[in-house]
Amino acid sequence: MKNTQATIRDIAIKLNISISTVSRALRGAPDVNPETKKAVLEMAEKLHYEPNRVAQSLRIKRTNTLGIIVPEIALHFFSSAISGMQEEASHHGYSIMICQSLESYETEKQNVHMLAANRVDGMFISMSSETKDYAHIQQLLNKNIPVVLFDRVTDSLQVAKVVVDDHDGAFKAVEHLIKTGCRRIAYIGGPLTFYISNQRKRGYLDALKQYNIAPDEELIVHCQELHHEPVERVKRLLQLPPDKRPDALFCLNDPIALPVLQMLKEQSIRVPEDISVVGFTNEPVSGFIEPSLTTVSQPSHEMGKKAIELFIQQNQDLDNFIPATEVMKTTLVVRNSTRKI
Amino acid sequence: MKNTQATIRDIAIKLNISISTVSRALRGAPDVNPETKKAVLEMAEKLHYEPNRVAQSLRIKRTNTLGIIVPEIALHFFSSAISGMQEEASHHGYSIMICQSLESYETEKQNVHMLAANRVDGMFISMSSETKDYAHIQQLLNKNIPVVLFDRVTDSLQVAKVVVDDHDGAFKAVEHLIKTGCRRIAYIGGPLTFYISNQRKRGYLDALKQYNIAPDEELIVHCQELHHEPVERVKRLLQLPPDKRPDALFCLNDPIALPVLQMLKEQSIRVPEDISVVGFTNEPVSGFIEPSLTTVSQPSHEMGKKAIELFIQQNQDLDNFIPATEVMKTTLVVRNSTRKI
DNA sequence: CTGAAAGCGCTAACAG
DNA sequence: CTGTTAGCGCTTTCAG
Numbered sequence: 001m002k003n004t005q006a007t008i009r010d011i012a013i014k015l016n017i018s019i020s021t022v023s024r025a026l027r028g029a030p031d032v033n034p035e036t037k038k039a040v041l042e043m044a045e046k047l048h049y050e051p052n053r054v055a056q057s058l059r060i061k062r063t064n065t066l067g068i069i070v071p072e073i074a075l076h077f078f079s080s081a082i083s084g085m086q087e088e089a090s091h092h093g094y095s096i097m098i099c100q101s102l103e104s105y106e107t108e109k110q111n112v113h114m115l116a117a118n119r120v121d122g123m124f125i126s127m128s129s130e131t132k133d134y135a136h137i138q139q140l141l142n143k144n145i146p147v148v149l150f151d152r153v154t155d156s157l158q159v160a161k162v163v164v165d166d167h168d169g170a171f172k173a174v175e176h177l178i179k180t181g182c183r184r185i186a187y188i189g190g191p192l193t194f195y196i197s198n199q200r201k202r203g204y205l206d207a208l209k210q211y212n213i214a215p216d217e218e219l220i221v222h223c224q225e226l227h228h229e230p231v232e233r234v235k236r237l238l239q240l241p242p243d244k245r246p247d248a249l250f251c252l253n254d255p256i257a258l259p260v261l262q263m264l265k266e267q268s269i270r271v272p273e274d275i276s277v278v279g280f281t282n283e284p285v286s287g288f289i290e291p292s293l294t295t296v297s298q299p300s301h302e303m304g305k306k307a308i309e310l311f312i313q314q315n316q317d318l319d320n321f322i323p324a325t326e327v328m329k330t331t332l333v334v335r336n337s338t339r340k341i
Numbered sequence: 342m343k344n345t346q347a348t349i350r351d352i353a354i355k356l357n358i359s360i361s362t363v364s365r366a367l368r369g370a371p372d373v374n375p376e377t378k379k380a381v382l383e384m385a386e387k388l389h390y391e392p393n394r395v396a397q398s399l400r401i402k403r404t405n406t407l408g409i410i411v412p413e414i415a416l417h418f419f420s421s422a423i424s425g426m427q428e429e430a431s432h433h434g435y436s437i438m439i440c441q442s443l444e445s446y447e448t449e450k451q452n453v454h455m456l457a458a459n460r461v462d463g464m465f466i467s468m469s470s471e472t473k474d475y476a477h478i479q480q481l482l483n484k485n486i487p488v489v490l491f492d493r494v495t496d497s498l499q500v501a502k503v504v505v506d507d508h509d510g511a512f513k514a515v516e517h518l519i520k521t522g523c524r525r526i527a528y529i530g531g532p533l534t535f536y537i538s539n540q541r542k543r544g545y546l547d548a549l550k551q552y553n554i555a556p557d558e559e560l561i562v563h564c565q566e567l568h569h570e571p572v573e574r575v576k577r578l579l580q581l582p583p584d585k586r587p588d589a590l591f592c593l594n595d596p597i598a599l600p601v602l603q604m605l606k607e608q609s610i611r612v613p614e615d616i617s618v619v620g621f622t623n624e625p626v627s628g629f630i631e632p633s634l635t636t637v638s639q640p641s642h643e644m645g646k647k648a649i650e651l652f653i654q655q656n657q658d659l660d661n662f663i664p665a666t667e668v669m670k671t672t673l674v675v676r677n678s679t680r681k682i
Numbered sequence: 683c684t685g686a687a688a689g690c691g692c693t694a695a696c697a698g
Numbered sequence: 699c700t701g702t703t704a705g706c707g708c709t710t711t712c713a714g
Contacts, residue, residue: 004483008692032699036700050457052690054404058399058708059693080415086414098427290631350707358684393706399690401710
């Protein structure tokens with residue numbers, strides 16, 4: 001009593017016709033007698049027939065399934081991007097399979113293998129902060145499996161990408177800090193190998209330069225780990241002598257800025273009077289925290305949709321395909337963690 | 342140049358042995374010459390062989406894939422539950438496929454069909470608020486596809502379930518309101534057919550009863566739609582004459598309570614001085630909003646893990662399996678949207 | 683320890 | 699318009 005699932009064979013036998021006719025009828029092929037077709041459809045309904053996509057996939061060498069790898073499903077930026085992908089994918093008849101790397105390079109590699117073994121038709125990857133070797137992804141390309149990177153990307157790979165203009169977003173954020181009177185602006189970033197962190201750092205440095213503020217190495221922090229280290233590093237910055245101390249913090253992202261804000265509150269350091277704080281991403285929490293967080297907003301849902309669109313385009317014209325990088329605009333959302341102009 | 346993927350056949354030919362031997366070696370079967378095995382493994386590595394799970398699945402009639410259907414991926418409760426399922430599933434060698442119903446019954450049905458067509462080994466469903474007919478799920482059971490319902494469940498189906506003690510959570514929430522001096526407590530719920538809404542309503546009514554407060558039908562609201570309607574309905578409640586007006590709102594969940602809180606702020610109605618508000622779920626935002634929201638916390642990540650565990654158990658002992666309902670404990674999180682005792 | 687052969691459920695020529 | 703046939707890549711008897 002295991003697999004009670006009906007097959008086209010069952011339908012064929014019941015109707016005393018061949019399985020190929022059933023197959024054709026089911027798929028709505030043009031050259032099939034309307035009566036036969038009707039009979040097949042009715043019998044399928046009656047037997048609760050459900051096409052076996054596994055068998056189909058094996059035969060047609062396509063699974064109509066897309067694989068997604070993100071660092072952490074539960075982070076709003078990613079769940080929102082996934083949601084966008086899911087919607088767009090289902091419009092095009094694709095199912096999605098999801099993995100999380102939990103910011104581990106090894107897990108990410110395993111995820112890639114698992115999805116490859118499942119023969120997904122394409123992979124959508126936002127890389128772990130640990131990842132600095134891209135052989136596992138290059139291998140997919142060698143096997144002609146389309147890859148779209150989003151948000152957490154790298155220059156080392158010739159593939160379609162969906163990113164925001166990190167440099168521009170960071171520039172606008174830091175410019176805002178400068179315009180509101182901050183001069184000793186610290187950058188709280190991620191690992192040195194972390195692409196988006198470096199892009200945002202470049203934007204930070206360029207803004208300083210434009211306003212003739214000399215960067216101070218002491219105020220540029222690279223965290224290896226993003227959960228606990230940032231708060232500790234900021235604490236250390238606050239212990240610098242008064243003239244060395246930062247008067248603003250530009251954080252790699254909101255998940256870093258929020259606990260920092262929390263810590264400042266605990267230490268009774270006033271924001272923005274004593275120190276300004278800016279994040280990146282615009283998590284839903286950020287608008288509600290007290291003081292609300294000034295941040296750079298990324299269109300997560302749209303980025304997800306766009307990633308799928310890029311894949312669809314690429315598939316339509318496989319031969320002369322040039323990997324496109326879609327750069328989406330960020331918006332500076334000014335709230336209360338920075339001073340008024 | 343399409344599928345450059347190596348197969349066991351390729352390995353067999355290169356090594357001049359039979360494909361069955363390759364298959365055995367790859368799966369680490371016991372009865373295979375260590376030398377042959379070594380050669381096979383090396384050749385597999387060399388050819389970047391990746392087992393074809395599609396073919397495997399067709400043959401062994403198991404896909405090692407689990408299907409998940411939630412109303413909305415981007416809601417924190419669900420993305421957190423999914424994250425828990427993903428982790429637990431991958432421990433047991435399962436991949437996961439994800440769909441969202443977007444609170445639509447029709448979409449939910451399509452999702453079920455799609456996952457069934459993909460021959461997932463089990464389905465994990467949190468039903469849409471629209472769903473009041475369960476034939477689509479009953480059909481899965483008839484086909485011996487294990488189903489685990491979580492959070493959004495129903496009594497009408499004999500399946501494994503993971504829920505929180507909604508009645509108890511609601512009771513505690515309302516009891517807290519009463520103890521802090523509220524007497525005209527409104528319940529802002531979902532559709533009459535929405536199981537969890539009714540459970541929470543029961544908890545609400547029982548708390549009133551226990552404290553000898555007569556329920557007032559006027560204060561019990563059932564919203565058909567959960568995005569805009571609740572705020573409108575609360576506005577109407579506030580227009581009641583002073584002696585009829587509620588002094589507290591117990592909301593079905595945080596996604597309802599938060600916009601309500603926002604609206605009260607806009608209307609300069611003080612919380613909790615003029616009116617207390619309690620939610621359910623404990624979204625991350627809820628602790629940060631001003632005033633922070635008193636709510637009932639659900640262990641979303643753990644619920645996800647538990648759902649997978651239930652499925653694994655069920656699979657180990659298919660014959661004498663009795664569908665278990667796992668009831669998890671909620672915690673009342675007292676914050677600033679309710680008065681102090 | 684290894685090979686031959688059958689078949690999972692379906693599609694796609696090809697022939698009528 | 700319909701049936702026959704040959705696989706897709708893999709596992710699994712059954713013989714050696």
